[in-house]
Amino acid sequence: MSAETIQTRRDWLLSDRPASRMQARLGRAYVAWRRFSANRLAFVGLLIIIGLLVVAAFADVLAPYSPTIGDLKGSRLLAPSAAHWFGTDDLGRDIYSRIIYGSRWTLYVVILVAVIAAPIGLLVGTVAGYAGGWTDAILMRITDIFLAFPKLILALAFVAALGPGIENAVLAIAITSWPPYARIARAETLTVRNSDYIKAVQLMGASPFRIVLRHIMPLCISSLIIRVTLDMAGIILTAAGLGFLGLGAQPPLPEWGAMIASGRRFVLDQWWVAGAPGFAILIVSLGFNLLGDGLRDALDPRSGDQ
Amino acid sequence: MSAAENQVAARRGSARAVTVLSAIGRFLVIAITTYLGLLAVTFFIGRVIPIDPVLAVLGDRAPANVVERTRREMGLDLPLIEQFYIYVKGALNGNFGTSVLTTNPVMTDIRRAFPATIELATLGTLIGSVIGVPLGVLAAVRRGSLIDQIVRIIGLIGYSVPIFWLGLLGLVLFYAKLQWVAFPARLDVVYEYTFTPITGFYLLDAAMQGQWDVFYDAFRHIILPASLLGYFSLAYISRMTRSFMLNELSQEYIVAARAKGLSERRIIWAHALRNAAVPMVTVIALSYAGLLEGSVLTETVFSWPGIGLYITNSLQNADMNAVLGGTIVIGSVFIAINLLSDLLYRVLDPRTKAG
Amino acid sequence: MSGTLLEVDDLRVNFPTRTGLVQAVRGVSFSLGRERLGIVGESGSGKSQTGRAIMGLTPPQAEVTAKKLAFDGIDLLAAPARQRRALRGKRIAMILQDPKYSLDPVMSIGRQIVETLRTHEKVGKAEARDRALAMLEAVQIRDPARVFDLHPHEVSGGMGQRAMIAMMLIAGPEMMIADEPTSALDVTVQLDVLGILDKLVSERGMGLIFISHDLRLVSSFCDRVIVMYAGKVVEQLKASELRDAQHPYTRGLLNCMPRIGFERHPLPVLDRKPEWAA
Numbered sequence: 020m021s022a023e024t025i026q027t028r029r030d031w032l033l034s035d036r037p038a039s040r041m042q043a044r045l046g047r048a049y050v051a052w053r054r055f056s057a058n059r060l061a062f063v064g065l066l067i068i069i070g071l072l073v074v075a076a077f078a079d080v081l082a083p084y085s086p087t088i089g090d091l092k093g094s095r096l097l098a099p100s101a102a103h104w105f106g107t108d109d110l111g112r113d114i115y116s117r118i119i120y121g122s123r124w125t126l127y128v129v130i131l132v133a134v135i136a137a138p139i140g141l142l143v144g145t146v147a148g149y150a151g152g153w154t155d156a157i158l159m160r161i162t163d164i165f166l167a168f169p170k171l172i173l174a175l176a177f178v179a180a181l182g183p184g185i186e187n188a189v190l191a192i193a194i195t196s197w198p199p200y201a202r203i204a205r206a207e208t209l210t211v212r213n214s215d216y217i218k219a220v221q222l223m224g225a226s227p228f229r230i231v232l233r234h235i236m237p238l239c240i241s242s243l244i245i246r247v248t249l250d251m252a253g254i255i256l257t258a259a260g261l262g263f264l265g266l267g268a269q270p271p272l273p274e275w276g277a278m279i280a281s282g283r284r285f286v287l288d289q290w291w292v293a294g295a296p297g298f299a300i301l302i303v304s305l306g307f308n309l310l311g312d313g314l315r316d317a318l319d320p321r322s323g324d325q
Numbered sequence: 326m327s328a329a330e331n332q333v334a335a336r337r338g339s340a341r342a343v344t345v346l347s348a349i350g351r352f353l354v355i356a357i358t359t360y361l362g363l364l365a366v367t368f369f370i371g372r373v374i375p376i377d378p379v380l381a382v383l384g385d386r387a388p389a390n391v392v393e394r395t396r397r398e399m400g401l402d403l404p405l406i407e408q409f410y411i412y413v414k415g416a417l418n419g420n421f422g423t424s425v426l427t428t429n430p431v432m433t434d435i436r437r438a439f440p441a442t443i444e445l446a447t448l449g450t451l452i453g454s455v456i457g458v459p460l461g462v463l464a465a466v467r468r469g470s471l472i473d474q475i476v477r478i479i480g481l482i483g484y485s486v487p488i489f490w491l492g493l494l495g496l497v498l499f500y501a502k503l504q505w506v507a508f509p510a511r512l513d514v515v516y517e518y519t520f521t522p523i524t525g526f527y528l529l530d531a532a533m534q535g536q537w538d539v540f541y542d543a544f545r546h547i548i549l550p551a552s553l554l555g556y557f558s559l560a561y562i563s564r565m566t567r568s569f570m571l572n573e574l575s576q577e578y579i580v581a582a583r584a585k586g587l588s589e590r591r592i593i594w595a596h597a598l599r600n601a602a603v604p605m606v607t608v609i610a611l612s613y614a615g616l617l618e619g620s621v622l623t624e625t626v627f628s629w630p631g632i633g634l635y636i637t638n639s640l641q642n643a644d645m646n647a648v649l650g651g652t653i654v655i656g657s658v659f660i661a662i663n664l665l666s667d668l669l670y671r672v673l674d675p676r677t678k679a680g
Numbered sequence: 681m682s683g684t685l686l687e688v689d690d691l692r693v694n695f696p697t698r699t700g701l702v703q704a705v706r707g708v709s710f711s712l713g714r715e716r717l718g719i720v721g722e723s724g725s726g727k728s729q730t731g732r733a734i735m736g737l738t739p740p741q742a743e744v745t746a747k748k749l750a751f752d753g754i755d756l757l758a759a760p761a762r763q764r765r766a767l768r769g770k771r772i773a774m775i776l777q778d779p780k781y782s783l784d785p786v787m788s789i790g791r792q793i794v795e796t797l798r799t800h801e802k803v804g805k806a807e808a809r810d811r812a813l814a815m816l817e818a819v820q821i822r823d824p825a826r827v828f829d830l831h832p833h834e835v836s837g838g839m840g841q842r843a844m845i846a847m848m849l850i851a852g853p854e855m856m857i858a859d860e861p862t863s864a865l866d867v868t869v870q871l872d873v874l875g876i877l878d879k880l881v882s883e884r885g886m887g888l889i890f891i892s893h894d895l896r897l898v899s900s901f902c903d904r905v906i907v908m909y910a911g912k913v914v915e916q917l918k919a920s921e922l923r924d925a926q927h928p929y930t931r932g933l934l935n936c937m938p939r940i941g942f943e944r945h946p947l948p949v950l951d952r953k954p955e956w957a958a
Contacts, residue, residue, distance in 0.1 A: 057698075160358055161362070163355070163359070164358060164359050164362035164363075165362070167359050167362075167659070167660050167663050167664075168362075168363065168366070168656060168659070168660075169614070169617070169618040169655055169656055169659040170618070171618050171619070171621060171622075172618055172621060172636070172651075172652050172655050172656060172659075173366065173652065173656070175621065175636065175640065175648075175652070176367065176370050176648055176649060176652045177370060177374075179370075179640050179643075179645065179648050180370045180371065180374040180645070181374060252484060252485050256485075256487055256488075259487050260487065260488075260489065260621075260622050263487070263489050263622065263625075264621075264622070264625065264637055264640065265640075265641065266640065276487070279487070279489065279490050279493070283493060283626075286493045286496065286497055287496070287497060287500075287501045290494070290497045293490065293493050294494065296490075297486075297487055297490030297491075297493070297494070300486075300487050300490065301482070301485055301486045301487070301490075304484070304485035304486070304487075305481060305482065305485040307485075308481055308484050308485050309481065312481075576781060577776055577777075577778065577781035577782040578781060578782050578783055578784045578785070580732075580737055580776060580782070581774075581776055581782040581783065581784075581844070581847075582784065583735075583737050583768065584735055584737060584768055584769060584773065584774040584776070584848070585768065585769040585773075585795065585796045585799065585847065585848070586765050586766060586767070586768035586769030586770055586796070586799050586800060586851075587765075587769075587795065587799055588765065588799075591799075596784050596787070599784075599786055599787070600784065600785065600786050603786070674786075
């Protein structure tokens with residue numbers, strides 16, 4: 020009985036002749052989900068990211084010690100043990116707790132960069148694609164110029180001028196990471212610009228502003244999301260690199276890159292101080308990379324084999 | 326040949342000349358605007374963002390008359406556009422001002438550090454290509470097999486691992502524990518007085534002068550950071566090779582080659598890879614540019630006296646002239662490689678020659 | 681039996697996919713002597729997969745089975761990969777549809793022809809070049825020495841397909857599978873290429889399997905015709921007796937051919953009944 024309902028629900032979702040737009044949309048989502056969940060590595064990636072979110076949300080509960088105040092007298096540079104799973108650092112702070120709190124800063128950075136860079140790219144790309152002509156030529160030339168820059172070095176120079184700090188690091192990374200989004204948004208805009216339904220909206224007298232905002236931008240969102248997810252790992256690595264050079268998060272913030280920098284001095288003897296946060300970065304970027312690959316394969320059948 | 330034919334031939338010739346000219350013109354426009362863009366951004370970073378660039382140069386303890394004089398010397402009383410013009414002219418002449426830290430002209434410092442960075446990035450790309458290309462080919466040919474999965478994981482980790490962290494772990498393992506490699510530096514102190522570099526590429530210089538003990542020492546110093554950079558380039562190169570090879574292997578000419586009775590070996594290496602080689606050159610060039618950039622973090626970890634270390638040392642001392650000079654030099658090389666790889670693609674592909 | 685080159689009995693080609701088994705070829709049987717056999721069908725009828733299965737060029741995930749698949753007494757399905765490879769190009773050759781895609785774009789035409797020859801025969805470089813030039817002349821290329829050094833993108837489609845024929849015939853195969861050899865060419869060039877193919881096949885006494893969707897072309901060019909539908913042979917008959925075809929699908933294909941002097945309104949639509957595929 021229940022097997023039968025499942026069977027029919029599946030048929031309903033996979034129907035060649037959807038009766039409503041809702042059914043078609045759900046059907047497409049179902050196919051994408053099946054393709055995604057069949058990809059075991061992508062699923063692992065999703066689990067890692069969910070894990071990151073959970074850890075960040077419940078850091079207060081999960082962390083056994085304070086991330087910023089350590090026991091300077093009795094527990095400096097202890098090796099991993101039952102009391103301190105990942106050992107302690109030079110100020111006697113529990114590294115495990117610092118890594119748990121550090122997940123919040125990682126999320127803070129990736130979300131903020133995405134929230135700043137993606138809309139800039141979206142705006143530049145859709146305006147260039149819709150307006151065409153000189154506007155397009157100039158905007159795309161600027162985009163290409165930024166694309167040709169070495170991102171990390173430019174971010175470095177930006178932070179050097181703005182002054183070190185996690186907010187400036189976010190700003191610098193955002194400034195260097197919008198160009199690919201502009202290219203994607205422009206490509207999507209060009210494919211729909213001359214379609215009949217855009218013509219129809221134009222005939223109804225909609226302003227270019229309204230057309231771009233209401234009818235073109237929503238279409239660019241899904242390919243943009245894939246690209247942003249794929250870029251997350253790169254953002255995390257750049258932020259960690261800036262933190263490592265002392266330009267990102269400042270002590271005593273438990274940011275992973277800065278933690279590696281402070282553990283660098285004793286790495287030859289107390290390797291775990293720098294080892295654990297680096298491993299955390301590796302796992303989280305791997306998660307984003309796996310998830311991004313899986314999303315791309317599931318939502319974009321053309322590149323499914325790559 | 327009739328008059329009409331002559332005319333057609335002439336028109337075709339001139340049409341080709343026009344396309345070549347317009348291609349060169351396009352290339353020049355792109356190159357010039359990109360460089361101007363780089364200079365505009367560094368100008369913006371150096372002169373516009375800081376509230377007072379004079380303080381950024383002199384520090385806040387300079388006496389008032391010195392501040393005033395420096396302001397005039399830097400041309401800060403001029404309109405912004407004029408300042409930019411002077412800035413571009415200076416940059417084109419390789420004049421990036423004086424480093425506060427070393428008191429040398431920035432260009433002198435950079436010239437000294439540049440070969441170290443190039444040597445490191447070149448060896449890294451070499452390692453990455455020599456291992457990465459065969460790995461990518463193998464993964465594509467045995468698609469879905471264990472080898473393919475392993476290559477994929479190696480690549481994904483390469484995309485996900487913080488380079489400076491891997492460098493530190495490498496030092497712990499190969500230098501401290503196993504003692505396979507030398508301590509972080511470019512050469513042992515012992516050799517600093519007995520060895521005179523010629524080109525600045527130590528491996529090359531030592532080999533040319535027959536100083537094999539120096540060569541061995543230089544090798545022991547460079548191998549770990551170069552392997553590290555090589556791993557990153559390998560991750561990228563193997564992934565792209567796999568993707569290009571899969572694309573080529575699905576083409577009809579591969580079916581035809583099989584129908585001719587060729588061995589799989591010949592089909593893969595003489596046909597598929599030969600076709601994939603054209604885009605591969607671009608990929609390797611881009612990976613080389615990426616390593617130049619990645620050298621900032623690697624050089625810091627390995628105390629490698631290249632431009633990357635120069636930039637980070639200057640950062641720590643708020644030496645903006647040096648930071649921006651280094652940024653412009655690495656940026657310029659990066660852009661040049663980007664542009665050249667594009668050009669190289671056109672030259673290498675026989676299909677684009679016919680025009 | 682000495683006249684029989686190829687025997688096919690109950691050939692099946694299956695592709696396992698995530699959504700189930702796709703049966704591309706479902707029990708095809710025929711035999712071929714030193715004659716011209718046409719295989720006709722719409723796209724997706726399994727005619728190309730039949731040809732590729734005989735060559736051993738189906739994709740690795742495909743499952744090929746048959747009660748019998750023998751070339752000159754050699755059991756092809758039981759033959760080791762090495763032996764099948766030695767047969768390909770040497771004794772069985774294949775011409776593909778579009779020379780734009782089926783010639784290696786970065787290798788000169790001459791080298792591609794020489795490559796076939798030197799794979800199967802121990803020949804010196806100079807002799808291989810001479811024989812390749814002679815072969816180019818045999819496919820009626822006027823200036824063989826010049827074409828020898830050209831790359832595929834530098835020649836026309838007709839010239840490319842002649843080069844393809846030269847490349848496949850240089851080792852002297854006894855049997856040839858031509859998979860839509862003229863479909864990608866201009867109509868004016870099609871006849872030239874067919875003429876060359878015709879001449880070479882009869883001069884050398886080869887067996888030919890001519891795969892096409894074009895019933896008229898096949899019937900004028902071949903001795904016998906097999907009509908395939910949905911992976912099965914629905915009818916097998918002599919080309920000269922095509923007008924007497926029994927099966928409604930074949931009749932449908934025939935009716936779709938325009939004839940001069942007949943009113944063609946409305947255009948006939950090809951009938952497809954599921955029971956033919958059963």
